[in-house]
Amino acid sequence: MARVRHWWSHGKTVVLIWLISAALFFFVFRMAVYSSSRSSSEPSILNSNRRSQLYDKMARDLDEHGAAFLQGGKTSQSLSLSDIFTLKDGSVTPILKAANPPVRANVLYLSPKFSELISQAVTGIFLPYFDKAIWFQNSSLYHFSMFHASHHVTPILATKAEIEAEVNAVKAVAESLCPLKIILDRVVLTSTGVLLGCWQVISGTDPMTIRAKLRSVLPHAPEKQLYDPALLHTSFARLLGQPKMSHEERQKYSNQLEFFHELVNRLNNQLHGFEAEVSELWYVEEFDVLALALNGRIMARRFRLGCLRT
Numbered sequence: 001m002a003r004v005r006h007w008w009s010h011g012k013t014v015v016l017i018w019l020i021s022a023a024l025f026f027f028v029f030r031m032a033v034y035s036s037s038r039s040s041s042e043p044s045i046l047n048s049n050r051r052s053q054l055y056d057k058m059a060r061d062l063d064e065h066g067a068a069f070l071q072g073g074k075t076s077q078s079l080s081l082s083d084i085f086t087l088k089d090g091s092v093t094p095i096l097k098a099a100n101p102p103v104r105a106n107v108l109y110l111s112p113k114f115s116e117l118i119s120q121a122v123t124g125i126f127l128p129y130f131d132k133a134i135w136f137q138n139s140s141l142y143h144f145s146m147f148h149a150s151h152h153v154t155p156i157l158a159t160k161a162e163i164e165a166e167v168n169a170v171k172a173v174a175e176s177l178c179p180l181k182i183i184l185d186r187v188v189l190t191s192t193g194v195l196l197g198c199w200q201v202i203s204g205t206d207p208m209t210i211r212a213k214l215r216s217v218l219p220h221a222p223e224k225q226l227y228d229p230a231l232l233h234t235s236f237a238r239l240l241g242q243p244k245m246s247h248e249e250r251q252k253y254s255n256q257l258e259f260f261h262e263l264v265n266r267l268n269n270q271l272h273g274f275e276a277e278v279s280e281l282w283y284v285e286e287f288d289v290l291a292l293a294l295n296g297r298i299m300a301r302r303f304r305l306g307c308l309r310t
């Protein structure tokens with residue numbers, strides 16, 4: 001009897017140890033699978049949260065700093081808007097200035113298949129109110145700025161051969177990146193009058209990873225880049241002056257900021273949740289300041305994202 005009881009209690013211990021081992025194994029196995037999927041190109045929650053926080057901050061900018069663009073605000077690249085545009089024959093014309101040395105930018109490209117729909121929505125809502133006081137981003141050149149090999153704040157000179165070496169290095173990075181599925185989180189209007197689309201990543205290589213890879217192959221690039229590495233944004237338009245409001249609208253909105261928020265809300269209602277795919281990385285030499293934004297002179301090398309294992 002004592003023997004049976006002993007066997008029984010021994011048996012229980014064995015079963016318990018087995019159960020604990022199995023649970024531990026399962027747990028460790030899940031952790032391993034989780035971390036390997038994290039280290040590949042899956043978007044991470046941390047990066048998404050970081051982007052959300054940045055977008056919250058950008059959305060607050062207009063209220064915190066007011067509509068600085070009505071007093072000749074600065075762009076995110078610290079150029080004054082009145083330096084950039086002029087009214088010529090009744091239409092807004094960019095004043096192109098040669099970039100010396102040319103800027104070397106790496107951008108993700110948004111195909112017109114997606115950008116034209118966005119551009120139509122933006123124009124439909126903003127053109128009636130701003131007429132000549134707005135500049136629309138060319139819908140064949142919608143892009144997400146990733147990483148500069150040289151920018152106008154910190155110019156990094158490069159010979160033709162060095163540029164070709166950069167191009168080849170960027171091409172190799174593009175081959176290792178997976179196409180991105182993205183979703184428009186929100187549209188914001190900055191205090192400098194730039195209407196920005198702020199995106200989240202559904203799948204594909206996260207911008208954090210893309211920028212880290214570009215930095216590692218472009219060791220001479222400016223240490224200080226222009227944007228936060230988590231950011232995935234594209235500019236839709238630049239407001240340059242006062243909106244034309246009807247008498248009723250002037251009565252309805254106690255101040256202009258409220259009206260700007262209303263216009264941005266209308267656009268968000270149309271565009272929030274819009275999904276797009278990004279499958280090209282461009283290495284762009286900009287021969288004019290802000291050439292991609294202002295239809296200036298560019299030389300673009302286009303690379304498809306290959307999603308190859310490296």
Ligand SMILES: *[C@@H]1O[C@H](CO)[C@@H](O)[C@H](O)[C@H]1NC(C)=O
Pocket residue numbers: 138139140141295
């Ligand atoms: C928009 O960009 C495309 C491609 O670079 C160009 O062919 C076209 O002329 C541009 N549109 C305007 C209005 O400059």
